[in-house]
Amino acid sequence: MLMISPRMASGMQEKQYTPSLLSFFIYNPKFGPREGEEEKKILFYHPSEVEKNEKIRNVGLCEAIVQFTRTFCPTKPAKSLHTQKNRQFFHEPEENFWMVMVVRNPMIEKPSKDGKPATIEYQEEEILDSVYGAVLRQCYSMYKLFNGTFSRAFEAGGVELLRQKLEKFFYRYLQTLHLQSCDLLDVFGGISFFPLDKMTYLKIQSFVNRVEESLSLVKYTAFLYNDQLIWSGLEQDDMRILYKYLTTSLFPRHTEPELAGRDSPLRPEVAGNLLHYGRFLTGPANLKDPEAKFRFPRIFVNTEDSYEELHLIVYKAMSAAVCFMINASVELTREFCEQLDALVGPQLTLLASDICEQYNINRRISGPEKEPQFKFIYFNHMNLAEKSTIHMRKTASVSLTSVHPDLMKILGDINCDFARVDEDEEIIVKAMTDYWVVGKKSDQRELYVILNQKNANLIEVNEEVKRLCATQFNNIFFLD
Amino acid sequence: MDNEYYLELSENPVQFENASTVNNVFFDEANKQVFAVRSGGATGVVVKGPEDKSPIAFRMDDKGEVKCIKFSLGNKILAVQRTPKSVDFINFIPDYPHLEFSHECKTKNANVLGFCWTNWNEIVFVTDQGIEFYQVLPDKRTLKMLKSQSINVNWYIYCPETAVLLLSTTVQGNVLQPFAFKNGTMSKMSKFEIELPMVPKPAKLSLSERDIAVASIYGEVYVMYLKHHSRSTNSSGAEVVLYHLLREGPCKKIHVLKLNTTGKFALNVVDNLVVVHHQSSQTSIIFDIKLREPDCAMNVHQPVLPARSIHPCKIPLTGALCLFLYLIFLLLSVYLSGYLWYLQVKLQPTVNLLQDKGKLMDFLLRRRDCKMVILSVCSQMLEGGEKGNLPVVATVFDKLNQVYKEYLEAEQAYTVAMESGPSRFSNSYKRPVRTQAVIDQSDMYTHVLSAFTEKKVINKFIIAVLMEYIRSLNQFQITVQHYLYELVIKTLVQHNLFYMLHQFLQYHVLSDSKPLACLLLSLESTYPPAHQLSLDMLKRLSTANDEIVEVLLSKQQVLGALRFVRSVGGHDNVSARKFLDAARQTNDTMLFYTIFRFFEQRNLRLRGNPAFNQGEHCEEHVAYFKEVFGEQTLMKPPTK
Secondary structure (H helix, E strand, O other), X not given: OOOOOXXXXXXXXXXXXXXXXXXXXXXXXXXXXXXXXXXXXXXXXXXXXXXXXXXXXXXXHHHHHHHHHHOOOOOOOOOEEEOOOEEEEEEEEEOXXXXXXXEEXXXXXXXXXXXXXXXXXXXXXXXXXXXXXXXXXXXXXXXXXXXXXXXXXXXXXXXXXXXXXXXXXXXXXXXXXXXXXXXXXXXXXXXXXXXXXXXXXXXXXXXXXXXXXXXOOEEEXXXXXXXXXXXXXXXHHHHHHHHHHHHHHHHHHOOXXXXXXXXXXXXXXXXXXXXXXXXXXXXXOOOOOOOOOOOOOEEEEXXXXXXXXXXXXXXXXOOEEEEEEEEXXXXXXXXXXXXXXXXXXXXXXXXXXXXXXXXXXXXXXXXXXXXXXXXXXXXXXXXXXXXXXXXXXXXXXOOOEOOOHHHHHHHHHHHHHHHHXXXXXXXXXXXOOOEEEEEEEEOOEEEEEEEEOOOOOHHHHHHHHHHHHHHHOOOOOOOO | OHHHOOEEEOOOOEEOOOOOOOEEEEEEOOOOEEEEEEHHHOOOEEEEOOOOOOOEEEOOOOOOOOOEEEEXXXXXXXXXXXXXXXXXXXXXXXXXXXXXXXXXXXXXXXXXXXXXXXXXXXEEEEEOOEEEEEEEEOOOOEEEEEEEEEOOOOXXXXXXXXXXXXXXXXXXXXXXXXXXXXXXXXXXXXXEEOOOOOOOOOOOOOOOHHHEEEEEEOOEEEEEEEEOOOOOOOOOOOEEEEEXXXXXXXXXXXXXXXXXXXXXXXXXXXXXXXXXXXOOOOEEEEEOOOOOOOOOOOOEEOOOOOOEOOOOEEOOOOOOEEOXXXXXOOHHHHHHHOEEOOEEEOOHHHHXXXXXXXXXXXXXXXXXXXXXXXXXXXXHHHHHOOOOHHHHHHHHHHHHHHHHHHHHHHHHHHHHHHHHOHHXXXXXXXXXXXXXXXXXXXXXXXXXXXXXXXXXXXXXXHHHHHHHHHHHHHHOOOOXXXXXXXXXXXXXXXXXXXXXXXXXXXXXXXXXXHHHHHHHHHXXXXXXXXXXXXXXXXXXXXXXXXXXXXXXXXXXXXXXXXXXXXXXXXXXXXOHHHHHHHHHHXXXXXXXXXXXXXXXXXXXXXXXXXXXXXXXXXXXXXXXXXHHHOHHHOOOOOOO
């Protein structure tokens, strides 16, 4: 499968190819330790059409590399292997379970000239270990969210069950990987929080508490507005991956029916005189439908200790979305869903319009001058808060950035430098064509700013970044 | 059943000799005194009030049967009526002649129906032909007429609390003429007509004084009319109609209390509640005119609580159990019993009788001794942990904070008025009275919340309640006290809910303060992110720069601390020694070099010489610097 998307065709003839997925496989060396049984090690292999022996060869190579590098540092075996044509990433999420992702380097195809055959130039240095390593780890997290750990599946149903689960999940999931648009944000895997005043926040708290009290089945609740998080009852790491799923997969699949026309079939049904816009994003599309199925996706959280399996109910009214998580051992009935709909629908509709109103008021107060004219990415490791003025709204397929990929790569490089040391640092890079890239790290926070000023010097750039910090981040402790 | 009696009689009744052929008993409502007059006064008069420990006893000449006897306010002058024409007076002021003097009513052929004291020396005679308002001059032993009004009077009622006199006029007696008295003035208020259930033919006196009462409820004067059930109209039972009496303007019928039964009734007003006693069922019901009934038309009231008897009481001394007889309406019986009780409302039993907690709070917040009962209701409500309790908790908190906020605002308005100029406004602004209904944060903390968080309740509910209280305070824009935040933090930490705490801080639900920042710092060992949260908070406070420096130095972030000091412009004043000490402790010689150099440069800039002053106590560090980097590395003073 070759994904061809000509990025920048300078001249008619040159063709550029973005990084793409060559193969993806999962194996466990313990499952086929003897010679001749190597195939048993392989739990999943993409693309599946690959000939068996090649599969075995590739797996064996990875195994060898990891074993070999382990002799140098037993605790940190190789994370990636760079070659001219591709790059391989290794990840051992659970003991002896290895995930490998092979990415083809971006390349430029130069057309045949003067009778010479077309040449291909691989850009080996264009992709970053940190970014794709994070993508690979995310693959595992997402699998675990919906399937639990590898070892649990193995214990429950042996290799057969594990293979089935992997096949079922990754067959679809790999199609949604868009390797060409991965960048620094994938490294962070952050959460965007919705800015909100205290009073409205407390109202949401009150709402969540009341619902959890009257629907005692609900174990955890998460509240989002405009695809940004406001409240999470889940622990941080679980929320991080759930947030990723919601914002990149579930929400984009559901267009806003409240924006649809009056006669549109998407428009929600108004039941009786209870006017509300609440609807289920998971589970039954229409409660009235006698055929409706009350099945919800199941997720696994706290896999480190209590290992909980939960139903995931996502309910939305206007721009406010709430996730209710209920112990999976409970069977959810029509009655429960109707009760939830009747209870949450009207309240959430009201709350959503409250938030919207408050948000607009706040925006008006802060004024347009506070709107950033800077392009920046902010990330706080402590609460995973992330903010980017570089990225457009994320959609299911691609994340659009408003800056040149080369600049994005500089951001990634700076991030790698930061990761190497614990100290607070600041890095200023002069990039091509009047661009300056500034990276700052203070305690657990990182800030990346892209400036474009004609003939600016280092001092001016430094001043400019200080100004940004003073206006955008005046309420946090950020060392200059 | 015992805890369902919400009405009781006072513990210490006024005891007096019961009425008999030789002993006459009188009650004066103005001074709440009982007079026992033996043999027309010749063998003694004993006066007892509710608070009087020692009764007043005296003798007076028996000049005929006493019809009415009352002290003026403060027991200054005694007035006694013995004949239909005149009233006799006796001075009780020390140093004034104790001799009796008499005053005859001015109107010819009029009979004195009675009299009432409106002040210590002002009295109103009510005759069947009008009223006469006098000032008593005890030293001259005469009365001076202040004002009079002629009008046909059937009967009268005087309300001492409001100094309002109500006269029944016309043949049917249903046109009432009120007068108000104040400091020697008498003002005629507009008269009004009571709607009779049916008009008798031929006309005759149809409104009895027993069916009318005047009382002050929530600071307003009301005329209460007990409208008996009539068979001709389709009413479900008797009702009490309340007419609002205004100083100016017409009197308006504004409240109707539905009694839902028939028979003989008596009325009381206790703690702004209208208490109606029903004779045949021997029960009482209470009404709160401020309590709105959602399912009733405007100002039609149903009883707040189900009907209950007054708590049976024991007669002290004799020890006999006396089920309170609903004969008190016939005042005579009280006189016969020899005891005078006061009626009291017990609040604790109402808690179980009023299921609707919101309504209960409305009711309790308007009562006099409500604080402890309200706090106990709150505790009880939280302990229950019933399903669907949270909205109720929210409603109750909102009601409490509404009252709390009103008090805070009044207090603030008063302070502002006092500061802006005490001379001009000092009269118009009174310091707001803090009633028991003002339940502040410290009350809630001490009596309800701190005990509640210790309980073995599901932690979700504890957090929810605390957040609900903070939400309510915020909604009324009341500044939340930091001990509430500390309680939240303590509870979250106890249950290991650090991520929840983090989110609350992120949205500034827990407002910034130095104590809170310090509390967070102390949590760092169990929850590392608390460090960042604490530093952020200190930064926002903008008055805690010293603390930030200390925190950074303690973390050995010497360079960071110095950069911070410089960014806030304090680097010319900080102690060099403090930073050099911290730099030495890191065992990082390059760091020490950098810090040392920085301060040398500062010295040069400030004093023209890089050397440290004696007072800076940096000799030790200079010596160390020389030892490590050599003496020649020290910055040279500029050559002149």
